[in-house]
Amino acid sequence: MKRVLPDRNPSLDYALWEKISRTKSSTKVLPEQRRWLTTIDRGSSQISDLWLADGRNQSKEDEIKVFDFVSLSNLFDLWFDEKKYNRENLQGKVNEFVEKFTGGSHYFEGELNTLLDINWIVLGRVIGSAIANIGSANGWWTTKGHDAYTTILFWSHLKRVQVGDTYDASRDAKHNDHYFQGISEEIWHQTSIWFHDHHSFDPDSELLRSTAHRASSPFWRENHRPHRTYPNPFALRHQQLVYALRRADIDPGELAQDHGKITLQLLGKALKELKNIKDPDRFAKFVITIHGMCAYHIVRTNQHQQKIGLHLFSNLAARKISRGVNGSNVPDISKHLKTHFSLAKVLSIMADKEHKIIDWYSVEKETVDEIVKDLT
Amino acid sequence: MPQRELKEFQNYWEASMKTEINSVLTNRHPGGKSTIVDGVKGVDYLDLISWCKGNSVSVDQRTLQPFRKIFDKLIMKARERMTVLDQPAGPERLKSMIQGVTRQDIVALYGRAQARGTGKVAPGTFSKDWLKAEHLFINLLADDHIQLYKNKDTMASEEQTQITNDIIAGVHQDDSEKWAILHGICAFLAKNDRAGGHLRLKESNGWETYIRDHWGAPPGTQGYVAGSLSVKFVTTSIMPIPLHLVYAETLARAMSGKEMTEWGKTQSKIHRDLADKAAHHPLGDRVNLNTFYANFTKYGVGHMADTYFLRSVDDNTAARFVIEEIPLSEPKEWVVIMEPEFMRWRELQRSRTRSVGGEDS
Numbered sequence: 001m002k003r004v005l006p007d008r009n010p011s012l013d014y015a016l017w018e019k020i021s022r023t024k025s026s027t028k029v030l031p032e033q034r035r036w037l038t039t040i041d042r043g044s045s046q047i048s049d050l051w052l053a054d055g056r057n058q059s060k061e062d063e064i065k066v067f068d069f070v071s072l073s074n075l076f077d078l079w080f081d082e083k084k085y086n087r088e089n090l091q092g093k094v095n096e097f098v099e100k101f102t103g104g105s106h107y108f109e110g111e112l113n114t115l116l117d118i119n120w121i122v123l124g125r126v127i128g129s130a131i132a133n134i135g136s137a138n139g140w141w142t143t144k145g146h147d148a149y150t151t152i153l154f155w156s157h158l159k160r161v162q163v164g165d166t167y168d169a170s171r172d173a174k175h176n177d178h179y180f181q182g183i184s185e186e187i188w189h190q191t192s193i194w195f196h197d198h199h200s201f202d203p204d205s206e207l208l209r210s211t212a213h214r215a216s217s218p219f220w221r222e223n224h225r226p227h228r229t230y231p232n233p234f235a236l237r238h239q240q241l242v243y244a245l246r247r248a249d250i251d252p253g254e255l256a257q258d259h260g261k262i263t264l265q266l267l268g269k270a271l272k273e274l275k276n277i278k279d280p281d282r283f284a285k286f287v288i289t290i291h292g293m294c295a296y297h298i299v300r301t302n303q304h305q306q307k308i309g310l311h312l313f314s315n316l317a318a319r320k321i322s323r324g325v326n327g328s329n330v331p332d333i334s335k336h337l338k339t340h341f342s343l344a345k346v347l348s349i350m351a352d353k354e355h356k357i358i359d360w361y362s363v364e365k366e367t368v369d370e371i372v373k374d375l376t
Numbered sequence: 377m378p379q380r381e382l383k384e385f386q387n388y389w390e391a392s393m394k395t396e397i398n399s400v401l402t403n404r405h406p407g408g409k410s411t412i413v414d415g416v417k418g419v420d421y422l423d424l425i426s427w428c429k430g431n432s433v434s435v436d437q438r439t440l441q442p443f444r445k446i447f448d449k450l451i452m453k454a455r456e457r458m459t460v461l462d463q464p465a466g467p468e469r470l471k472s473m474i475q476g477v478t479r480q481d482i483v484a485l486y487g488r489a490q491a492r493g494t495g496k497v498a499p500g501t502f503s504k505d506w507l508k509a510e511h512l513f514i515n516l517l518a519d520d521h522i523q524l525y526k527n528k529d530t531m532a533s534e535e536q537t538q539i540t541n542d543i544i545a546g547v548h549q550d551d552s553e554k555w556a557i558l559h560g561i562c563a564f565l566a567k568n569d570r571a572g573g574h575l576r577l578k579e580s581n582g583w584e585t586y587i588r589d590h591w592g593a594p595p596g597t598q599g600y601v602a603g604s605l606s607v608k609f610v611t612t613s614i615m616p617i618p619l620h621l622v623y624a625e626t627l628a629r630a631m632s633g634k635e636m637t638e639w640g641k642t643q644s645k646i647h648r649d650l651a652d653k654a655a656h657h658p659l660g661d662r663v664n665l666n667t668f669y670a671n672f673t674k675y676g677v678g679h680m681a682d683t684y685f686l687r688s689v690d691d692n693t694a695a696r697f698v699i700e701e702i703p704l705s706e707p708k709e710w711v712v713i714m715e716p717e718f719m720r721w722r723e724l725q726r727s728r729t730r731s732v733g734g735e736d737s
Contacts, residue, residue, distance in 0.1 A: 007673070008670065011665045120686045224605060307679065319682060323699060336679040337679045
C-alpha cells in the first residue's frame with residue numbers, strides 16, 4: 001500500500017526531492033529531534049508508527065505531520081564532482097600516492113584504473129557493522145558487528161604469527177616491512193586453520209568473490225607464485241589508522257565495544273577533509289582511505305546487519321550515482337527494508353555530526369502529498 | 377530450475393571447450409576464439425559467460441560457501457600443477473607434489489569428518505559440510521569433471537568405476553550419509569590418505585583450457601605463449617569471469633532444492649522476469665526503471681533492487697544493469713539496460729525449452 005510515492009512509480013523520488021528543494025520545504029532533523037525519535041521508534045521498520053503513510057509528529061511538542069527524507073551526505077558530492085570533472089588529474093594524484101606506499105606499485109600493477117571506483121557494497125557492509133557495534137554499545141540491540149571485530153583480530157593475528165610473541169597490536173600496527181615479500185603459504189595456512197577453528201571463518205573463501213576489484217581486495221596473489229599472498233597496502237594503512245586513533249583516545253574502551261565508533265570516526269574525518277581546499281591531495285587521500293577501509297574488512301559473509309549497511313547505505317549511493325537522487329523518503333525505504341534494527345536509531349548514528357554519512361530532513365506531509373499529487 | 381541450469385552448463389561446456397581433432401574429442405587450445413592453431417579455433421566463451429550472468433545470484437554467501445570453497449580448492453590445485461609444469465624444472469618438481477585435493481585439505485576447510493561428540497552432537501555424527509562436499513564430488517564425477525587417484529600418480533580406475541556405477545544405479549541416494557561414510561568419495565580419500573590418495577580436476581575435460589584462459593597469458597604477451605601460467609599477472613584475461621564459482625554455487629542451489637529450500641530462487645525468478653520484459657521492449661534489452669523496481673517488490677525484495685546496480689563493481693560474474701535517462705521525460709524517467717550476455721542467457725534458455733519441451737518458468 002502506498003506510503004509516500006505510488007507503488008507503481010517509485011522513480012518519482014527524483015522529481016519529488018527536486019520540487020522539495022526548489023520550494024525550500026525541507027528542514028534538517030536536529031540532534032534533539034533525532035534523540036527523541038530514537039526513544040519512540042518501536043518495532044521493525046515496516047511496522048514502526050514513525051514511517052507510516054500518516055507521517056509522524058514534527059517533534060515532541062509539535063503535532064504537525066511530517067515525512068522524513070535521507071540522502072548520502074552532501075560531502076560525498078565533492079567526491080562525485082571531482083571524479084566527474086577532474087578525473088585525469090585525480091587519477092594522476094592517486095597513482096602518485098600508490099608509488100609512495102611500500103609495495104603499492106607491485107600490488108596495483110595493471111589495476112590502477114580501478115582505483116577511482118569505490119566498492120559501495122563493501123563500504124555498506126563496513127558501515128552496517130560499525131552501526132551495529134555502536135548501537136550495541138548503547139544497549140540498543142545485541143548484534144555487535146562481530147564481522148568487523150573478527151576482521152581486527154584477523155589482521156592482528158596474521159601479524160602476530162609473523163612477528164612472534166613480542167607482537168603488540170597497537171605498537172606494531174605501523175611495522176609492515178615483513179609483508180612486502182608476501183605472506184608465506186605456511187603462515188597463511190596456519191592463520192586460516194586458526195580462524196576456521198576459532199571463528200568459523202575461512203579467509204580464502206571470503207575472498208573468492210573480491211578479486212575483481214583490486215582496490216578493495218584485501219589480498220592478492222601473483223599468477224606464477226600462487227603461494228605468496230600480498231596484503232593490500234591500503235588495508236595496512238587502515239590498520240595503522242585504527243590503532244593511532246585508539247592510542248589518541250584518553251579513555252579507550254574495550255576494542256570489541258569500540259571498533260564501530262573508530263571506523264565511523266575515520267570515515268567522518270575523511271569526508272570532512274574533502275572540504276579542506278588547502279589540501280590539493282584531499283580527494284586522492286579520501287579514496288585511498290575508503291579503499292583501505294573496505295580492503296581491511298575481510299569478513300564479508302555475515303548478513304546480520306546487511307539491511308542497515310549494505311542495502312540502506314548502498315541504495316542511497318546507487319540512487320545518487322545513477323540518477324542524482326538527493327533525497328529518498330524514509331517511509332518507502334522502511335517498507336521495503338523490513339529491518340529489525342530500529343531505523344530511527346540507525347539513521348541517528350549515520351547522521352551524527354561526528355561522521356555525517358547521511359543528511360536527514362523532514363518535510364511537512366501536506367507539502368509532500370501535494371507535490372506527489374501534481375507529479376502523478 | 378538449478379537442475380536445468382546445470383544441464384545447460386554441461387551442454388555449453390561440452391560445445392565450447394572441446395572439439396574433435398582426428399576423431400578424438402579434445403580440449404580446444406588456450407588463447408580464445410581469435411587464436412587459430414592448425415585450423416582449430418580457441419574457445420568462444422560467449423555462451424558460458426551468458427550462463428554465468430543469468431545464474432550469478434547474491435544470496436547469503438555463507439549458504440553457498442562450502443561448495444564454493446571445495447570447488448575452488450580443486451581449481452587451485454589444478455592451477456598449481458599446471459603452473460609448476462610451465463616452469464623449467466616443473467616435471468621434476470611435480471614428482472614430489474600431491475596434485476589434487478586430499479582428505480587433509482577437506483579437514484582444513486571443514487574440520488573433522490565425524491564429530492568427537494558434544495552435549496548437542498552424538499559422537500561419530502557425519503559433518504554436514506563433508507556431506508555437502510560428498511554431494512559436490514558425486515555431481516562432478518557423474519559429469520566427468522574429476523578423477524580419483526589412489527596415490528601421487530596412479531589413477532584409482534577400479535574404485536572410480538565402482539563409485540560411478542553406484543551413482544548411476546542411485547545406490548548413493550538410498551542412505552546417502554551411510555553410503556558417503558562407507559563407500560563414497562570422501563571415504564575413498566580417507567582410505568587412501570596415507571598413500572597420497574586425492575581428487576583431481578579432469579583437466580582434459582576442458583578445465584586446463586579454462587584455467588589457462590582465466591589466469592594465463594593472453595595471446596600476444598611478449599615472451600609467453602598464450603595460456604602460460606608463468607606470467608606474473610594478467611590485466612585482460614581471455615576468460616575474465618570466474619565461472620567455476622557460479623558453477624559451484626549452482627550445484628549448491630540444485631542440491632539445496634532437494635531439501636525444499638532452494639537458495640537464490642527468488643533472484644532466479646527476478647532474472648527471468650526482467651529478461652523477458654526487456655525482450656519485449658522495442659530495443660530488446662531494457663525495461664522502464666519502475667518495472668525494474670516492481671519486479672523486486674513483487675517477490676518481497678524491493679530493498680535489493682538498487683544494490684543490483686552496484687554488484688558488478690566487485691563481482692564480475694554478476695550481470696551489469698545500467699540506468700539511462702529517457703530524453704525529455706517530464707517528470708524524469710529512466711530505463712534499465714541489461715548486459716547483452718544476460719539477455720543471451722535467457723534467449724538461449726527459451727530456445728532450449730522450445731526445442732526440448734518442458735516448462736518455461
